[in-house]
Amino acid sequence: MPYFDAASSAPLHPVARQALQASLDEGWADPARLYREGRRARLLLDAAREAAAEAVGCRPDELSFTSSGTRAVHSGIYGSLSGRRRVGRHLVVSAVEHSSVLHSAASHEAGGGSLTEVVVDRTGRVSPDVYAAALRPDTALACLQSANHEVGTFQPVAEVAEACRAAGVPLLVDAAQSLAWGPVEGAWSILAASAHKWGGPAGVGLLAVRKGVRFAPQGPADERESGRAAGFENIPAIVAAAASLRAVRAEAEAESARLRDLVERIRTRVAELVPDVEVVGDPVRRLPHLVTFSCLYVDGETLLHELDRAEFSVSSGSSCTSSTLTPSHVLRAMGVLSEGNVRVSLPLGTPAQDVDRFLDVLPGVVASVRTKLGAPVATAGPADAEEFVVDSLGRLCPIPVIELAKAIGNVPVGGVVTVLADDEAARLDIPAWCEMRGQEYLGEHPAEDGTAYRVRRVS
């Protein structure tokens, strides 16, 4: 039963399990106590900190263990914003950061701070120049992920770190998706990561703050973990997190090459096997184990459900799978198709035959979902009216795009189809459909109860 959603959470690594079990007997006491049980716990904690710091590429006294990657991000952002409050209250983030970063940014803005979101290109990557241009004299902090969690694209962290260094702005790197594969390059100031992404247990995040970075921990005082992570230390889990990070690093080079080939196989074969599909993210500068593609005329929820029935566990950034009815902010920022979106992220050790079986199953699954939804199989015959209006008000993704694809045959080349829709995903998916099908997107304007999207038939 192949699990292809390692980017959400990886199964526990055997080394993590072993280390966890071994330290349950020694790691339960309070490491601040001076008696033998406390001293033993302290020894375990110190050793784990040294091992994790080595993997991160920082000094042990720069590294705190938090209760999750999310907490590491929250503490890292608030601590450095507060520490540099005299400089200003401007925060820079990329538009494709993890929600823990974007929610911290929203909370900062709600509290009166200012925010710049740096745009990305169609591969999901920021431009170092554009990023550098967002830095201001009152910028207190800049944030950039090492690699995107939805599409796998590597960010130019070293170049952005250099621009930040030149501007005197600390850079916080969310390394949650990449730390398993190697340390983050460049002169970052603050780094956050999450153990369950590399096969460590849940309940452990890493927060590294370089010496010399102004940092003022927020919230009620708590002397543990340099004041950066309140609450009793979860030592067995910390030991397991550090041990498994070393273990995955030891296999990183070989496994990275192997998974990179498997992902390359998916990238190539999906485009060949599934009609009307868009494979997104940078094809080269990317995480080795992750690939994302979107299928026209398919709703994500049904697709995931059918893949689950076929025993493949994947995730999706389609609006149809979330309760918010909005597509993934990452796909939106990239301006790519969001309907029928599938993210495949392979855990360590994924056998090649699982990937092959996925490629065997996928085309049929997509075709059957399309058939159920009445997706167009070919454009219609010669048409008469120069203008055609499709009313998709009240219909959810992918229906507006399916209706558009059917209607395009109703106008001659040069004619215009207007789609009335109120589903948020249409804003992203109609332009994306035009780009994929070589039709001309004319733009949108408000209409009664929704939005009118206009498309000129070009071919």
Next chain:
Amino acid sequence: MPYFDAASSAPLHPVARQALQASLDEGWADPARLYREGRRARLLLDAAREAAAEAVGCRPDELSFTSSGTRAVHSGIYGSLSGRRRVGRHLVVSAVEHSSVLHSAASHEAGGGSLTEVVVDRTGRVSPDVYAAALRPDTALACLQSANHEVGTFQPVAEVAEACRAAGVPLLVDAAQSLAWGPVEGAWSILAASAHKWGGPAGVGLLAVRKGVRFAPQGPADERESGRAAGFENIPAIVAAAASLRAVRAEAEAESARLRDLVERIRTRVAELVPDVEVVGDPVRRLPHLVTFSCLYVDGETLLHELDRAEFSVSSGSSCTSSTLTPSHVLRAMGVLSEGNVRVSLPLGTPAQDVDRFLDVLPGVVASVRTKLGAPVATAGPADAEEFVVDSLGRLCPIPVIELAKAIGNVPVGGVVTVLADDEAARLDIPAWCEMRGQEYLGEHPAEDGTAYRVRRVS
């Protein structure tokens, strides 16, 4: 090797270990995902929530799992202060709360809120009337522990909850020390607890918020755990926490009676076996497994070190053992002796012979520490001067009290000894010594480089 510091952290309960190991294979995936691994994780989480809610005495949808008891307290206090901000910004706490509550209160005060600390009597207990009198029309929240973590005294939670209900103020109960023994009585609004105190794993706290209580989670948005605990859920640890809470509850009645007898033995025998000792905390309305006493003329750090050498792990609220050089705020609020302070808290299953061996060893250990420090063995002979000044400036606890005890023999009955000291513990321990030795404490006044404490010899 007896471990007598369960109130800091209890060894992992066998049921917790079993549940943790069993759920490592099923509980690592994201419970928000719809594929089978996510559904399995969700089932585990839901079942754990039901079990824990039943033990707490609340509805499952009122209970969130946090990453620690400290985090539960922080979120509980901030969430309800924010939810009731329109009512006012006044917070009431008892003077003997856990540091997580007092640090939250200090942070609230630093942010412009107002704070009332309710005093306690010499047993460490608040009076319900005094507590009720602290409630004001602008009181947003009241906090009271169920039982004190340093001296074991039960607080009158049900009476205080009733006063809060009458005043329309929500009551947050820190139940960290008592939840293993039974649910908290009375109409509390919010409850916080910590799994590693009952033998569950570290990394799990409980936060219960009754329906109808105004609550506005603080910090960046995070949809997990009703928005009250950011970060990926630590499901194996949560399962282990819930399972072990049920397990300790099943043994609570029998074990509580057994440990209560053992603690009673310590309370009685320590007072008989060790001269110049004060056993503190309520002798009856108390946690079954915890007892605290303080020994005159002894410094806590040496005492703990010697007990550790004798293979007993205990903790202390003496100033001499902490880096802050101030005695425990609990002992200070109670106005009892802090020097040579020892807290014994027995884990479940502590054998009677371990307690007997502790009672065999303790008198010799205390005597040897006293001998090393040159503590007085008897008051001196007839004296001449009506006034005698002891200069203990620059000397740490317990030296000022030892010098006082030696000097009291240098004045006749009716004469006065003045102790000059700059150690913070003297403020607590000199009055406590007077009370224990039947001498009259006349008060303190500032002196060059420190404080002058005046004592009249009465007997």
